[in-house]
Amino acid sequence: MSLLELDGVGRTVVLPDGDLLEILRDVTFTIEEGEHVSIVGRSGSGKSTLLNLMGLLDTPTEGEYRLDGRPTAGLSQRHRAKLRGAGFGFVFQQFNLLPGRTAQENVAAPLLYSGGREFWRRRRLAEDMLGRVGLGDRADTMPEKLSGGEQQRVAIARSLIRRPRVILCDEPTGALDVQTGTEIMDLLDTVAAESGATLVTITHDTMVAARAHRHYRLDAGVLGPLDPAELAPARQVAAPRQVVAS
Amino acid sequence: MTGLAAAFAEAWDEVRIHKVRVIVSLIGVLIAVAAMTVITALGDMARQANAEHSERTSGRPATLSVNVWSETGMVAAEPVVTAYRELVERHSVGYASQVGYSENVMRFADGSEPISTIAVDPQYGEMHRIEPLHGRWFAAADADRLAPVLVVNEMFYQRLGAPDLRTNPTVVITGTRPVRATVIGVTRDAYEGEMPGAYLLTSHLDRWEIQGLYASTPTLELWVPPDSADQLTEVVRSDLVSRLGDDVQVEIYRADPEDFDVIDSQLQWVVRGVSVIALGMGALGLVNIALVTIKYRVREIGVRRSFGATSARVFFSVMMESVFATAVAGLAGVVLAVAIVKNVPIDELIGGAVTDVPEFPVGAAVQGLVAATVVGALAGILPATVAVRVKVIDAIRF
Numbered sequence: 240m241s242l243l244e245l246d247g248v249g250r251t252v253v254l255p256d257g258d259l260l261e262i263l264r265d266v267t268f269t270i271e272e273g274e275h276v277s278i279v280g281r282s283g284s285g286k287s288t289l290l291n292l293m294g295l296l297d298t299p300t301e302g303e304y305r306l307d308g309r310p311t312a313g314l315s316q317r318h319r320a321k322l323r324g325a326g327f328g329f330v331f332q333q334f335n336l337l338p339g340r341t342a343q344e345n346v347a348a349p350l351l352y353s354g355g356r357e358f359w360r361r362r363r364l365a366e367d368m369l370g371r372v373g374l375g376d377r378a379d380t381m382p383e384k385l386s387g388g389e390q391q392r393v394a395i396a397r398s399l400i401r402r403p404r405v406i407l408c409d410e411p412t413g414a415l416d417v418q419t420g421t422e423i424m425d426l427l428d429t430v431a432a433e434s435g436a437t438l439v440t441i442t443h444d445t446m447v448a449a450r451a452h453r454h455y456r457l458d459a460g461v462l463g464p465l466d467p468a469e470l471a472p473a474r475q476v477a478a479p480r481q482v483v484a485s
Numbered sequence: 486m487t488g489l490a491a492a493f494a495e496a497w498d499e500v501r502i503h504k505v506r507v508i509v510s511l512i513g514v515l516i517a518v519a520a521m522t523v524i525t526a527l528g529d530m531a532r533q534a535n536a537e538h539s540e541r542t543s544g545r546p547a548t549l550s551v552n553v554w555s556e557t558g559m560v561a562a563e564p565v566v567t568a569y570r571e572l573v574e575r576h577s578v579g580y581a582s583q584v585g586y587s588e589n590v591m592r593f594a595d596g597s598e599p600i601s602t603i604a605v606d607p608q609y610g611e612m613h614r615i616e617p618l619h620g621r622w623f624a625a626a627d628a629d630r631l632a633p634v635l636v637v638n639e640m641f642y643q644r645l646g647a648p649d650l651r652t653n654p655t656v657v658i659t660g661t662r663p664v665r666a667t668v669i670g671v672t673r674d675a676y677e678g679e680m681p682g683a684y685l686l687t688s689h690l691d692r693w694e695i696q697g698l699y700a701s702t703p704t705l706e707l708w709v710p711p712d713s714a715d716q717l718t719e720v721v722r723s724d725l726v727s728r729l730g731d732d733v734q735v736e737i738y739r740a741d742p743e744d745f746d747v748i749d750s751q752l753q754w755v756v757r758g759v760s761v762i763a764l765g766m767g768a769l770g771l772v773n774i775a776l777v778t779i780k781y782r783v784r785e786i787g788v789r790r791s792f793g794a795t796s797a798r799v800f801f802s803v804m805m806e807s808v809f810a811t812a813v814a815g816l817a818g819v820v821l822a823v824a825i826v827k828n829v830p831i832d833e834l835i836g837g838a839v840t841d842v843p844e845f846p847v848g849a850a851v852q853g854l855v856a857a858t859v860v861g862a863l864a865g866i867l868p869a870t871v872a873v874r875v876k877v878i879d880a881i882r883f
């Protein structure tokens with residue numbers, strides 16, 4: 240049984256003029272626990288919609304999406320929210336850090352929606368997680384005082400704080416320079432491997448995509464395998480010294 | 486339990502982080518609650534002043550004023566006074582006073598002049614809430630003094646040269662048998678420019694044969710429980726008629742203004758109305774700013790949904806932000822009101838005629854706080870509804 244299974248999934252929206260727009264068509268693929276999968280596509284190809292569906296932020300209009308073998312179609316909004324919070328971590332291109340909150344408060348924010356001890360220990364857990372991404376000394380810094388790479392590290396720490404089974408990254412290096420982007424991907428690979436989380440990366444950068452175990456191409460809403468020959472060799476840089484493997 | 490604590494923590498964080506916006510949006514609520522509390526305090530003060538003024542002039546609720554008269558001429562005072570005394574004793578009325586209005590010529594150092602006098606019993610002071618400015622009011626033991634005593638108004642006192650009452654200043658009450666009376670107390674003038682006046686004891690009139698310039702049948706005032714005032718009116722009337730005969734008319738009326746409760750109630754409604762309008766204006770400002778800012782927080786709400794925030798949680802959190810903020814503003818408003826009421830001499834501003842200064846209206850403060858919180862909840866519903874309707878996908882825009 241696969242962790243994520245998309246079977247003939249489609250997504251169609253109704254435009255304001257009443258016309259139908261088919262964003263995704265007959266998407267079928269599976270992702271196993273602990274895998275790193277990349278999906279390459281140009282802008283407007285439906286990448287983000289696919290990520291939204293996988294992250295339970297959206298629902299397919301055709302086909303079936305199964306999580307741990309169980310169909311997600313009949314889940315209530317509340318149940319979907321609970322599953323999303325507990326099982327998925329999101330990393331956005333524009334970081335989407337909460338304004339006015341320190342790095343630590345940003346990382347702790349998802350724990351406001353978890354229960355029990357995690358909520359009460361959220362500050363401590365956030366500090367630990369910031370240490371893991373090499374920002375232990377920037378816990379009290381506001382996002383606007385952090386560089387782009389540091390902000391994305393905070394976002395990664397935040398996506399990991401609830402120990403999700405799946406990390407969904409949308410253009411995680413899109414707003415970063417090449418060097419910083421490579422460092423961020425190294426970090427993602429490392430922390431995902433350490434926690435055993437599945438990593439799904441959506442990107443238009445073939446060098447970022449090349450780091451995955453399996454690669455897909457999304458073109459005009461249709462998902463297909465990506466020829467490894469199309470991928471640029473993945474850049475590797477030494478992991479930053481402050482990143483602590485645990 | 487943890488979920489509730491988390492929602493509160495989230496709401497409080499929002500208030501803390503957006504404190505400038507919160508402060509700006511809540512100035513209206515803060516001022517409204519402060520105004521509400523101060524207005525209530527002012528209202529209490531005004532009502533107290535009104536009540537005290539009313540009681541000073543007409544007696545406390547319920548004061549029955551009994552007048553005996555005849556269509557054929559003046560009624561002799563003696564049988565009437567006797568009937569009054571027996572009536573009071575028979576019905577064990579704790580607070581009763583004869584009241585006789587007249588004028589007596591009094592001799593001052595620089596000459597004599599007629600002075601308005603009111604002959605009363607000692608209980609009259611309590612019945613009319615008389616608090617002397619200097620000295621004291623009549624006591625029961627004064628009836629046995631070797632000289633008549635007077636409680637005079639401020640004008641009379643000034644006429645005497647404002648002497649120290651410890652020196653037992655005296656004035657001569659002229660008449661067929663002039664007698665020297667001692668001034669034992671000074672009361673506040675009922676109004677500015679009041680003519681000199683004096684109270685003296687009814688019992689002293691007979692004892693020293695003090696006769697006024699004109700004779701009048703005294704009236705009787707009875708301070709009775711308001712609930713039984715009507716019933717007692719009839720009892721007193723029939724009692725006096727049976728004693729004095731059918732040829733006299735007995736007139737009994739409530740001397741205290743019966744419509745005071747109505748005025749009081751109307752004043753309260755005015756105070757509440759002003760407060761509600763003030764709070765409503767504050768709430769409108771709050772809703773306005775909350776709605777504008779929610780537009781800027783769409784992305785944040787979307788991100789929170791990605792963390793697993795349910796619609797209910799988003800709604801509750803946004804509403805609680807408003808509740809927290811208004812509660813804090815309400816508290817600040819109450820503190821401001823306390824500072825105003827405690828430091829501004831409100832009683833002097835409304836005439837300085839309050840003897841028993843009302844306590845700070847804690848009830849109004851609590852009401853203001855609760856009202857602010859409720860307003861916060863109501864004002865939070867609209868932005869919370871807007872927040873829930875935010876489309877997560879549009880908000881995040883991967």
